[in-house]
Amino acid sequence: MAKATFLIAAASASAGAAITAFFMGRRTSSPTSSPAAASTPLPKIPPAEDGARITRADPIAKSIVDPSGWFSYGAPGPVNDLATRTAFFSVYDRRTRNPAWVAEHITAESLTGSKGDRKNSVFVEDPAVPEKFRARLKDYFRSGYDRGHMAPAADAKFDQKAMDETFYLTNMCPQVGEGFNRDYWAHFEDFCRRLTSKYRSVRVITGPLYLPKLDVDGKYRVTYEVIGSPPNVAVPTHFYKIIVGESAATPSPNASVAIGAFVLPNARIDNKTPLTEFAVPVEVIERASGLDFLSLVPTERRRSLCREVNCSIVVREFPPRPPKAATK
Amino acid sequence: MAKATFLIAAASASAGAAITAFFMGRRTSSPTSSPAAASTPLPKIPPAEDGARITRADPIAKSIVDPSGWFSYGAPGPVNDLATRTAFFSVYDRRTRNPAWVAEHITAESLTGSKGDRKNSVFVEDPAVPEKFRARLKDYFRSGYDRGHMAPAADAKFDQKAMDETFYLTNMCPQVGEGFNRDYWAHFEDFCRRLTSKYRSVRVITGPLYLPKLDVDGKYRVTYEVIGSPPNVAVPTHFYKIIVGESAATPSPNASVAIGAFVLPNARIDNKTPLTEFAVPVEVIERASGLDFLSLVPTERRRSLCREVNCSIVVREFPPRPPKAATK
Numbered sequence: 001m002a003k004a005t006f007l008i009a010a011a012s013a014s015a016g017a018a019i020t021a022f023f024m025g026r027r028t029s030s031p032t033s034s035p036a037a038a039s040t041p042l043p044k045i046p047p048a049e050d051g052a053r054i055t056r057a058d059p060i061a062k063s064i065v066d067p068s069g070w071f072s073y074g075a076p077g078p079v080n081d082l083a084t085r086t087a088f089f090s091v092y093d094r095r096t097r098n099p100a101w102v103a104e105h106i107t108a109e110s111l112t113g114s115k116g117d118r119k120n121s122v123f124v125e126d127p128a129v130p131e132k133f134r135a136r137l138k139d140y141f142r143s144g145y146d147r148g149h150m151a152p153a154a155d156a157k158f159d160q161k162a163m164d165e166t167f168y169l170t171n172m173c174p175q176v177g178e179g180f181n182r183d184y185w186a187h188f189e190d191f192c193r194r195l196t197s198k199y200r201s202v203r204v205i206t207g208p209l210y211l212p213k214l215d216v217d218g219k220y221r222v223t224y225e226v227i228g229s230p231p232n233v234a235v236p237t238h239f240y241k242i243i244v245g246e247s248a249a250t251p252s253p254n255a256s257v258a259i260g261a262f263v264l265p266n267a268r269i270d271n272k273t274p275l276t277e278f279a280v281p282v283e284v285i286e287r288a289s290g291l292d293f294l295s296l297v298p299t300e301r302r303r304s305l306c307r308e309v310n311c312s313i314v315v316r317e318f319p320p321r322p323p324k325a326a327t328k
Numbered sequence: 329m330a331k332a333t334f335l336i337a338a339a340s341a342s343a344g345a346a347i348t349a350f351f352m353g354r355r356t357s358s359p360t361s362s363p364a365a366a367s368t369p370l371p372k373i374p375p376a377e378d379g380a381r382i383t384r385a386d387p388i389a390k391s392i393v394d395p396s397g398w399f400s401y402g403a404p405g406p407v408n409d410l411a412t413r414t415a416f417f418s419v420y421d422r423r424t425r426n427p428a429w430v431a432e433h434i435t436a437e438s439l440t441g442s443k444g445d446r447k448n449s450v451f452v453e454d455p456a457v458p459e460k461f462r463a464r465l466k467d468y469f470r471s472g473y474d475r476g477h478m479a480p481a482a483d484a485k486f487d488q489k490a491m492d493e494t495f496y497l498t499n500m501c502p503q504v505g506e507g508f509n510r511d512y513w514a515h516f517e518d519f520c521r522r523l524t525s526k527y528r529s530v531r532v533i534t535g536p537l538y539l540p541k542l543d544v545d546g547k548y549r550v551t552y553e554v555i556g557s558p559p560n561v562a563v564p565t566h567f568y569k570i571i572v573g574e575s576a577a578t579p580s581p582n583a584s585v586a587i588g589a590f591v592l593p594n595a596r597i598d599n600k601t602p603l604t605e606f607a608v609p610v611e612v613i614e615r616a617s618g619l620d621f622l623s624l625v626p627t628e629r630r631r632s633l634c635r636e637v638n639c640s641i642v643v644r645e646f647p648p649r650p651p652k653a654a655t656k
Contacts (some may be wrong), residue, residue: 290423
């Protein structure tokens with residue numbers, strides 16, 4: 001997948017090309033910054049719940065101090081709360097109280113089911129996250145933001161339990177409702193579902209970003225609202241999706257895949273805006289999120305999604321549903 | 329350690345009591361939010377460099393999708409880059425390009441050494457962090473901020489290699505120089521060193537925070553600068569230190585310890601400001617950072633540091649040293 005595919009002139013500062021220029025700077029040509037470059041193996045931090053003293057990989061003879069002793073008080077983390085749901089996996093960020101990423105799998109078959117109905121589902125706090133780090137229903141209450149699904153409820157219609165699980169707050173971020181979550185973003189989610197007519201498997205990873213912007217004094221600053229009283233849940237400035245289309249029924253280590261990556265602002269978006277304006281190289285999302293994506297998929301296995309399908313939304317009426325803005 | 333010890337009236341919005349009120353809200357009396365409460369054991373995410381397919385802990389019979397398949401592309405992380413140095417351990421945050429925490433150990437003996445001299449040390453990028461997530465020397469260049477040590481160089485005088493290691497950028501955050509890094513913060517670091525006259529071991533964990541503040545429209549927002557071109561390293565709004573004084577030579581699972589926790593703004597601080605104004609309960613730092621501290625130290629083992637020692641800085645001239653603001 002050539003990066004040039006994604007370097008599309010953008011009409012607004014929040015669109016893909018600007019974000020790309022922002023994070024890539026002069027480094028797009030650096031061979032070590034290739035999206036296919038494997039990440040360096042690194043030592044791991046013991047999980048916070050494991051207070052065992054760790055052994056130094058490289059013991060210093062006769063060192064007169066022992067910094068590993070802190071672990072006898074309990075390892076600080078950070079802990080990445082992994083949730084393994086029926087329709088998606090998610091990892092939670094305890095500092096922003098939003099997911100870091102949510103990975104789902106959809107197929108033509110999974111989307112034809114109708115056993116799950118969102119009318120039967122309720123938004124729930126996730127008891128697997130310790131209370132002091134948990135996003136709460138009351139944080140969203142009257143915040144002005146929707147409880148926006150990362151893995152969409154509509155992707156889990158094949159089973160009521162699967163759909164119920166999409167309503168955990170660990171699958172949710174505060175999203176602008178009108179013009180975004182209920183409009184452009186919903187059409188974008190629909191775009192992902194329509195890909196199942198071409199690809200046997202479609203995998204989508206979705207998450208929040210907190211991007212800097214140029215301030216009037218010439219400095220770059222990240223600014224985001226925090227909702228709740230006391231303030232608890234960060235309101236992302238943007239959201240990403242990386243979409244992978246597979247021809248095989250199961251992922252194969254040799255098969256090539258079609259990849260599209262997008263970054264959308266958490267704001268009202270005119271339905272006339274082409275989806276391709278939000279396309280970015282995968283590496284841009286990696287730099288912005290601190291995450292690694294597709295590290296095991298070398299460049300020669302990557303095809304460009306938007307060269308194979310028409311990357312555009314279809315604006316259509318969605319069936320009426322209960323308002324998502326928190327009203328209780 | 330009674331929380332009330334730390335609920336001290338604060339003169340400024342950035343001081344301890346305000347921060348405490350902020351994060352604790354009405355929840356200080358909740359038994360489940362006790363700092364001593366053990367964190368819930370949670371499943372772990374495979375490290376990003378390990379692309380092995382994970383097994384579902386709770387397999388769903390006949391599920392027609394397999395979200396774990398994403399891991400065949402490589403696990404996204406986040407990866408917590410642990411560095412095990414002679415004088416400290418650190419964990420890096422790949423999104424903000426700052427450490428999440430740096431834990432060090434100091435003793436009267438370790439501080440009497442003089443084999444390490446900061447004149448022989450140079451600031452260095454950390455090659456253990458993948459290039460795309462690395463803090464760089466050029467990010468700090470002409471940024472207006474000091475490269476501020478989390479584990480202080482002066483705590484590693486016992487060995488030149490130990491001191492050199494404190495100069496990795498993974499031990500560094502952008503800090504306001506005049507009035508903070510070179511003044512109040514330096515006096516605060518000196519306070520930690522002076523504790524070795526009373527405690528056989530002193531352990532200190534230090535790190536950055538990104539705290540929300542009340543905006544003119546009544547909403548809370550986090551705002552922080554990002555330095556570098558393209559913007560790369562976040563400038564924390566605050567810094568924390570949790571200090572533990574031990575009477576024993578090595579940590580004991582039964583011994584009580586003296587604990588002090590402090591949050592200081594990354595800003596000029598008048599030397600007349602009492603250190604106690606910045607004292608907070610440990611849980612406040614946990615909520616703000618998403619980290620767990622002292623989870624294996626139950627309440628009955630916790631004593632209050634500031635009841636045992638005079639928690640105040642001593643303003644004194646430090647020996648002249650090369651300017652820390654990046655000039656090359």
